[in-house]
Structure formats: C-alpha cells, structure tokens
Amino acid sequence: MNRVLEDTRPLRLTLEPLDDFVVVEPTDEEAETRAGLILPASAEAQCRSGIVTAVGSAADGVAPGDKVLFPSGGGYDVRLAGTAQKVLRRAELIARIHD
Secondary structure: OOOOOOOOOOOOOOOOOOOEEEEEEOOOEEEEEEOOOOEEEOOOOEEEEEEEEEEEOOOOOOOOOOEEEEEOOOOOOEEOOOOOOEEEEEEHOOOOOOO
16 A cells, blocks of 8 residues: 655745846835835836845845846746746846835
C-alpha cells in the first residue's frame, strides 16, 4: 500500500538574480509620495513602481528594500509562491523613489 505524506510546512522560495538582474515586487496600488508625485496603478500607465527584493552581483546602484520605477512592459513576469515578481535588468530601472 502506497502512502502519500503531505508536508504542511510553507514553502520558502527565493530568487537569487544573476549578473545585472534585479527582482522587484510590484506594488499595484496608486500611491502619492510626500512630495506629491502620483504613481498610477492603471493598466495604461507606462511605468510601475515596486520594491526591490534581490539584486545580482553586477546590479550597481540599487539594494533590497529600494522603491523603484520600471517600465510596464519591461522584464520577465514570475510567480513565486503565489506572489507576482518582476525580473529586470538593472538598466531597465527608471528611477529610485525617495519618500
């Protein structure tokens, strides 16, 4: 008799980007920074914002935790443990947001 054991522990998956790749968790809500910059969440927006979750060894100028702008159509869409992620080249990032 074959028995299937179910593992109820949550999966902890992470992405470790290589070279100049950056992993960003998009923030889909419309936000306004303290300085008054409005970051739209609409599908027509040409850029999106997100939080950097991991950086490759050659991705200079950004660090995990940075809030960044990136093109809507840029990079690769990845789903990791049910969470949407974007994997982009460092050069695709438009700006870092300080708020």
